[in-house]
Amino acid sequence: MPDVRAAVLPDLTGQVALVTGAARGQGRSHCLALAEAGADVAALDVCRDLEVPRYPLGTRAELDEVVAEVERRGRRAVPLVADVRDPDEVAAALAAVEAELGRLDVLVNNAAVVTSAPFWELSEQQWSAVVDTNLSGVWRTTRAAVGLLRRAPRGRIVNIASTGGVRALPEFAHYVAAKHGVVGLTRAMAIELASGGVTVNAILPGAVDSPMLAGLADELGLTPQDVHKRWLHDQLLVEVIPPEEVTGALLWLLSDAARHVTGHCLAVDGGALAR
Numbered sequence: 081m082p083d084v085r086a087a088v089l090p091d092l093t094g095q096v097a098l099v100t101g102a103a104r105g106q107g108r109s110h111c112l113a114l115a116e117a118g119a120d121v122a123a124l125d126v127c128r129d130l131e132v133p134r135y136p137l138g139t140r141a142e143l144d145e146v147v148a149e150v151e152r153r154g155r156r157a158v159p160l161v162a163d164v165r166d167p168d169e170v171a172a173a174l175a176a177v178e179a180e181l182g183r184l185d186v187l188v189n190n191a192a193v194v195t196s197a198p199f200w201e202l203s204e205q206q207w208s209a210v211v212d213t214n215l216s217g218v219w220r221t222t223r224a225a226v227g228l229l230r231r232a233p234r235g236r237i238v239n240i241a242s243t244g245g246v247r248a249l250p251e252f253a254h255y256v257a258a259k260h261g262v263v264g265l266t267r268a269m270a271i272e273l274a275s276g277g278v279t280v281n282a283i284l285p286g287a288v289d290s291p292m293l294a295g296l297a298d299e300l301g302l303t304p305q306d307v308h309k310r311w312l313h314d315q316l317l318v319e320v321i322p323p324e325e326v327t328g329a330l331l332w333l334l335s336d337a338a339r340h341v342t343g344h345c346l347a348v349d350g351g352a353l354a355r
């Protein structure tokens with residue numbers, strides 16, 4: 081009889097994890113927890129502001145701080161400055177993972193951006209930025225990583241989608257379309273990778289306390305409290321979710337207890353999807 085308590089906490093000693101969007105927010109929390117679970121961590125972020133969104137993105141200083149925190153936990157860490165919209169930068173990042181860490185066991189596709197407007201007011205630029213980062217970036221990064229993941233004894237891919245991946249929210253049509261795409265991609269990749277022993281799952285966060293929510297508030301000319309009210313009125317548990325609780329779901333998906341879980345979407349959403 082397997083030890084269930086041991087099985088729900090992953091032991092990632094000797095493994096390597098790559099997290100995109102790693103400089104801050106949920107990505108940062110994932111990197112630190114992966115290191116605590118024993119993994120060496122490749123932390124990837126664009127580390128510069130873009131035309132879309134208007135709010136500031138992660139910085140090189142924040143990425144370096146994540147690297148220092150991983151190293152403080154006794155693990156190796158590699159900072160990777162790359163844009164998940166750029167195939168060459170993504171390919172170079174994966175080449176650096178192989179060269180510096182030698183393998184890849186876990187890929188967490190977390191990088192994303194958000195803007196908000198009725199769909200008829202979205203610019204070409206807003207549409208492209210959100211779809212190319214949030215959906216195509218997941219495909220592009222996984223395509224570049226799949227060779228290494230297949231070589232791992234038990235490769236794991238976790239895509240960070242959103243409750244917007246399975247239902248619509250007004251004034252986020254591009255984000256909703258991209259996140260629905262991530263859910264479909266998760267299922268398609270799970271089917272194609274099952275014979276290689278790689279599991280592919282998605283997490284659907286609700287309203288998470290991160291710079292993305294604060295940035296969105298700024299973009300809409302609202303206070304973070306107003307944005308919280310707007311997003312939270314749907315949740316049964318009306319609280320902003322700490323990033324560490326999304327990390328908790330990630331760790332479970334990486335654990336032995338979840339060995340046979342693939343193609344699944346796990347909501348950490350305060351019950352929003354129950355409505």
Ligand SMILES: NC(=O)c1ccc[n+]([C@@H]2O[C@H](COP(=O)([O-])OP(=O)(O)OC[C@H]3O[C@@H](n4cnc5c(N)ncnc54)[C@H](O)[C@@H]3O)[C@@H](O)[C@H]2O)c1
Nearest residue numbers: 101105106126137138163164191192242287288290291292
């Ligand atoms: N915050 C929420 O309420 C919420 C809710 C549901 C889902 N999510 C999802 O959770 C994930 C993490 O979001 P967060 O809340 O930590 O946001 P965040 O804005 O704090 O972090 C996102 C990180 O991604 C990086 N990034 C953006 N574009 C990139 C690109 N082209 N290439 C590489 N890196 C890039 C940013 O620099 C930033 O460090 C995202 O997939 C997001 O869609 C967030």
